[in-house]
Amino acid sequence: xxxxxxxxxxxxxxxxxxxxxxxxxxxxxxxxxxxxxxxxxxxxxxxxxxxxxxxxxxxxxxxxxxxxxxxxxxxxxxxxxxxxxxxxxxxxxxxxxxxxxxxxxxxxxxxxxxxxxxxxxxxxxxxxxxxxxxxxxxxxxxxxxxxxxxxxxxxxxxxxxxxxxxxxxxxxxxxxxxxxxxxxxxxxxxxxxxxxxxxxxxxxxxxxxxxxxxxxxxxxxxxxxxxxxxxxxxxxxxxxxxxxxxxxxxxxxxxxxxxxxxxxxxxxxxxxxxxxxxxxxxxxxxxxxxxxxxxxxxxxxxxxxxxxxxxxxxxxxxxxxxxxxxxxxxxxxxxxxxxxxxxxxxxxxxxxx
Numbered sequence: 214x215x216x217x218x219x220x221x222x223x224x225x226x227x228x229x230x231x232x233x234x235x236x237x238x239x240x241x242x243x244x245x246x247x248x249x250x251x252x253x254x255x256x257x258x259x260x261x262x263x264x265x266x267x268x269x270x271x272x273x274x275x276x277x278x279x280x281x282x283x284x285x286x287x288x289x290x291x292x293x294x295x296x297x298x299x300x301x302x303x304x305x306x307x308x309x310x311x312x313x314x315x316x317x318x319x320x321x322x323x324x325x326x327x328x329x330x331x332x333x334x335x336x337x338x339x340x341x342x343x344x345x346x347x348x349x350x351x352x353x354x355x356x357x358x359x360x361x362x363x364x365x366x367x368x369x370x371x372x373x374x375x376x377x378x379x380x381x382x383x384x385x386x387x388x389x390x391x392x393x394x395x396x397x398x399x400x401x402x403x404x405x406x407x408x409x410x411x412x413x414x415x416x417x418x419x420x421x422x423x424x425x426x427x428x429x430x431x432x433x434x435x436x437x438x439x440x441x442x443x444x445x446x447x448x449x450x451x452x453x454x455x456x457x458x459x460x461x462x463x464x465x466x467x468x469x470x471x472x473x474x475x476x477x478x479x480x481x482x483x484x485x486x487x488x489x490x491x492x493x494x495x496x497x498x499x500x501x502x503x504x505x506x507x508x509x510x511x512x513x514x515x516x517x518x519x520x521x522x523x524x525x526x527x528x529x530x531x532x533x534x535x536x537x538x539x540x541x542x543x544x545x546x547x548x549x550x551x552x553x554x555x556x557x558x559x560x561x562x563x564x565x566x
Contacts, residue, residue, distance in 0.1 A: 218242040221274035223289045225249045241557040245270050271296040275564045282308040286332040299563035301338040306481030309346035309363050317412045339374045342482040343503040353501050354478035375559045379482045380552025383544045388493035389468045397429045399470040401485040404435040410443045414476030420520045422452045467492030472530045490543050493536035497526045511539040
């Protein structure tokens with residue numbers, strides 16, 4: 214009988230999608246996990262500890278795995294080369310997309326750009342969550358269409374790639390028929406700096422709120438003082454800003470809001486949008502990366518950064534009563550079981566190759 218795959222996972226932070234992959238690998242494989250610090254000196258100190266840890270545990274593993282081709286990816290691939298182990302790196306967005314006007318992405322910094330390039334070239338398998346992270350055209354973020362993706366920035370990369378979409382748990386993210394849908398437009402974004410605030414399109418969210426005072430707009434994850442600092446207009450009285458919330462509290466908001474708005478300038482594959490759709494929100498989103506595939510015909514797609522178009526999109530979505538179609542699309546296209554199956558198969562292929 215073939216033994217279970219042994220995976221060594223390196224993670225940074227506790228984002229939902231990272232924890233979800235960890236649970237998948239715990240169920241499907243034998244797993245050891247090392248957590249790197251996310252802040253500068255914490256990262257350096259944990260990277261030093263990682264050297265000793267990987268020397269103790271690395272030879273046990275068949276495959277080394279991480280999310281994002283940033284400094285954590287560099288450490289993982291270096292360790293894999295040293296110990297002659299296969300390495301797999303998930304590409305999620307900031308490691309694959311560059312928006313110079315907002316200094317977004319690893320390619321805006323010379324050292325991160327070089328380390329990411331090395332990681333992409335020397336990993337054994339790249340696992341983008343959407344094909345546009347390899348090569349795509351963004352017609353939304355700038356005045357003119359812009360080619361983007363790792364094969365645009367690094368056309369000489371020949372590393373094997375397999376697209377494995379994110380997956381979502383339809384048993385947890387559910388609508389509640391006992392709750393009444395309110396005239397609420399919801400968005401979720403952890404904006405800790407100006408770059409994230411702008412690339413998530415939160416300025417457009419607030420602009421739209423100003424044009425639609427009859428609706429309540431709720432922004433989760435961005436503090437009021439930060440929004441006041443980066444948004445140079447008075448924030449409307451119909452806007453509520455909430456701190457980051459637990460999954461259970463987010464689910465309650467998703468269940469009560471009619472519309473989820475995502476005016477982002479770039480996005481690999483947004484968790485919050487898919488979670489909101491599973492809970493029955495009608496989606497309104499920009500035409501970037503995975504969003505047209507996610508939303509399809511179950512919501513409204515915004516083709517350009519125009520507040521009038523966004524306003525019309527919100528008004529149209531408010532009149533719709535078919536949020537369960539949005540749920541059905543995520544259940545069919547992006548179930549958690551599918552990611553578990555495809556991610557495990559991709560990692561297993563490294564052992565057999």
